[in-house]
């Protein structure tokens with residue numbers, strides 16, 4: 001068979017993503033986001049997300065097919081995020097993928113959302129090395145993973161024990177009066193700020209490292225920023241928003257990069273793949289590149305549009321599953337909101 005033509009559907013959170021790939025070549029990446037509908041609530045509202053997926057699904061599939069110049073009948077397989085994520089949101093994607101698979105008589109592949117955040121990098125930088133480290137940082141997860149064969153799953157080395165990195169960005173942005181989702185705004189505002197405040201780096205004390213070597217904690221940092229801002233306001237002094245943003249961002253990136261590099265050294269890997277929405281952060285990219293170069297480690301980060309949730313990442317992993325002859329999922333594939341990696 002020539003390289004498989006695979007359509008991937010992603011609906012685990014607030015993005016309805018439909019991607020089409022042939023092998024490692026990206027043909028279409030259509031995304032409809034309901035983020036603006038959630039903005040006034042300051043966070044994603046599950047019911048709003050599910051309804052938006054329902055409305056966006058068919059037009060987004062049509063848009064992806066038109067961009068790729070293919071018809072549904074040309075597809076070799078359908079892949080879909082089966083978890084983890086918001087239960088109702090996942091259900092819309094899984095039901096749609098089953099309908100396509102059944103109606104077109106094509107194999108169905110349920111894929112893990114985190115594994116597909118890793119697989120997507122192959123569309124941009126080619127096959128992953130035999131073994132690498134992946135750091136996934138988004139609004140829902142912050143994990144360090146050891147990746148051998150992405151189609152067989154990944155080995156978790158550590159994860160956040162409270163807030164995800166993106167969640168911390170979003171909450172701190174709120175404290176600073178910046179819109180939701182806050183990550184891109186903090187990134188932008190911080191560019192004009194200076195790192196003047198030494199905010200805490202969670203789980204980096206010697207004692208914490210014994211139990212949480214590769215875990216993260218961002219809730220203490222978020223509280224420290226909120227207290228700092230409150231103290232300023234109580235004193236009637238202006239809040240230096242750009243400096244707070246830059247100092248907060250530095251604290252998050254410092255811990256992420258430090259732990260990723262230590263994990264790479266411990267597991268003897270020379271490549272770190274960074275994915276998830278926070279991987280779009282300019283400081284994280286620059287810091288990871290420069291510190292990794294000092295240690296002879298290669299950093300791979302997909303372009304920002306492929307770091308945030310999208311259908312191309314699901315198609316990328318689906319295509320890998322087809323290429324390696326993995327068994328398709330049954331048509332009673334469940335949506336599993338707490339699916340482990």
Ligand code: KG4
Nearest residue numbers: 138139140166183184277278280281308309
């Ligand atoms: O991967 P993603 O689109 O969705 C989840 O699975 O969560 O990630 C969204 C998260 C949000 O928390 C958003 O604030 C954050 O990624 N984000 C950023 C940046 N762009 C998006 N955080 C920091 N800097 C950015 N440039």
Ligand code: ZN
Nearest residue numbers: 117138276309
């Ligand atoms: Zn994600």
